[in-house]
């Protein structure tokens with residue numbers, strides 16, 4: 001019986017950590033729920049811009065999320081209000 005070994009994910013090249021490694025992923029924003037005031041990490045798709053409705057992961061009430069980006073830095077700007 002020939003047991004196939006699962007492909008080993010070994011020796012994945014490790015990118016040397018340069019001084020930008022503390023840079024935060026720009027598509028993850030910490031927002032404060034306008035209803036329950038919990039701080040929730042909101043993942044924003046890199047192509048997403050404008051407004052959309054997203055339910056709070058904690059209290060399930062709907063947010064209106066407005067996504068924009070700083071033209072200079074490309075930094076994600078996320079505004080959350082009550083839908």
Ligand SMILES: [Zn+2]
Pocket residue numbers: 033034035036037038056057058059060061
């Ligand atoms: Zn909430």
